[in-house]
Amino acid sequence: MVKPEMTEKKKKPSRRWVWFVGAALTVFLAIAAPKISLFFRSDQKPCQCADSRKYTGLVEDCCCDYETMDSVNEEVLHPLLQDLVKTPFFRYFKVKLWCDCPFWPDDGMCRLRDCSVCECPENEIPETFKKPLNRGLSFENMVCKEEKPESIVDRSLDTKAFRGWIEIDNPWTNDDETDNSEMTYVNLQLNPERFTGYTGAPAHRIWDAIYTENCPKYPSGEFCQEKKVLYKLISGLHSSISIHIAAEYLLDEANNLWGQNLEIVNDRVLKYPDRVKNLYFTFLFVLRAVTKAADYLEQAEYDTGNPSEDLKTESLMKQLLYNPKLRAACPLPFDEAKLWQGESGPELKQQIQKQFRNISALMDCIGCEKCRLWGKLQVLGLGTALKILFSVDGENHVNLPLQLQRNEVIALVNLLNRLSESVEFVHEMEPTVEKTMEGQISTPAARSSLLQTIRDFVVRTKSRSSS
Template sequence: MTYVNLQLNPERYTGYTGDSARRIWDAIYKENCPKYPSEELCHEKKVLYKLISGLHSSISVHIAYDYLLDESTNSWGQNLSLLYDRVLKYPERVQNLYFTYLFVLRAVTKAADYLEQAEYNTGNPEDDLKTESLVKQLLYNSQLRSACPLPFDEAKLWQGENGPELKQEIQKQFRNISAIMDCVGCEKCRLWGKLQVLGLGTALKILFSVDGDSHLNQPLQLQRNEVIALFNLLNRLSESVKFVHEKGSSVEEVINEQSPSTVQKGASKTNLKGLFGYSQYTWIGWD
């Protein structure tokens, strides 16, 4: 087993672009959401598409946030044009980013009892205590609870006679997505891709397993890697939401100064400002 320090290998621009990268995302969408946005799709399958799209948007945001601006001087910074072209120009992608964030946040808060008691063994007693403290701060953050008392209501999902079948199908699709990620030619991209797909799968596992009130369903059991993936995914999504919220309403003006014709083809300023006015969404900061 190989251990990787994620702080030394941040999610950022790697140079992995072009046909190879596009084929990966094309395969993920075509093999798992081939009929979207057909009206024939049930609500659960639309949720799957939104989760994949939201994750895709978040990854694009992090690439734009930490981008190699000048290779000759090794200058890194924010690429706002890329942020606009890949995410902000498409209101649905922004909405799906927020949706995925709330979905994962709901899973974390719903599994609060389990996550509080989970073993966080880093090999360093001081780090263990710090980790346990940070987890409790997240799970029982009063500001977060008041702002998002119920971030996502999954009560109506996976119900009825087709519920068990839909659960199995979605779990199978996430295994397929993880397998597709194995084909990514960039090692760091593959690392972050598989980690976050595992995080999404863990969020689904929690919502499948835990009855928030009575705990009558099967008891929740998570592996160490699943807990790590879940918290890292929530971090990535919250950082993406924060960056989009901070930059979204002003990026169009910057792009307009650089290339007026580009903005005319995209979302209107009014629509963008409406999208970024989500005061009910709370960003979780990680120091």
């Protein structure tokens, strides 16, 4: 016969053992959670099975398909652009950071230190960047190469176009690019585009103003092709920005832990196929502008006073412009000649140009310094692509010799790199994101919920064992 005191002694160790196991499990999961998260947010490429592709065939309104662009971007464009934007020439961007919003009082300050921009000290800026630039040729002195109807877009560019860097305002953007007194140089490598804490109504108001007042979504069959192009360009840019915010997200502010927030990238981009398609469209549009200006960009001067780095920049640029694989796979990413046709072409171009300038002006209303920096850079880059593909001034002079500011080229290449990164992210991570969203255990909220459940279990067990 077992004595009562012996039974009691066996029960108590059992409760303590359960509590110990629960506590150990909690500690293990708390330590392992970031590693579990990294497993689901792994940078390793997922298995690319033949039937796993969600986007196939031609990119709408473009001349290349998704499969080709993913392949060329992964093998050629992405690695070249990653190296190119790190060179001294493409690292420094001249920008007006302090501008009054022309539409409403600026009340959207963000809360993180990552919202501020680190400006370059004077001794860091390349000396060649400080030299005054030419004011450019006046439009009155320019002579058209050929007499053609204003509605026809000439795909060719002057092969001897580069005459030195100039200062001349871009007709597609709002900023006065010739006013150097209000501009400062910023090292883009020290100011990456990522989450800054700029959220809520002020941030939403920017995008609402862009879409509702300047770039409304087109109803099926009701908008002309040109207005669809403007909408798709802005939507694609918006998708890219959202991806970069989610790809470098502040997961734990207390511990300064950064990583990928797959829930946000899914909610803002991936679960909307049109947004992904528009991202590819914008990528191909900007790529077409770069390849169209190949002769100009090849002749351009990439002088920063660092001979070895400048030679590297020239070499990388030529590899980008004349890559045989890119030229063979996608010789004409986007056909701009099909736009602005008919009698209403010039008037329509002026209307859309005005809308894009308004979008450019809205960048001054962004209440976050770093967001404003990247907003201005990417809108200028997109405006430069529009300028290259539709090379006219505000009065619709056609076929004028192309003139680009140094700042425009810096913005254009950095924008192409940003879009390339976003396309690479979608191509590699979409299968992982979909699996992650199916099993919500991988999301931060779900992990937190799991840990809280285990903690509650441990507390209850401990309470029972002590009672």
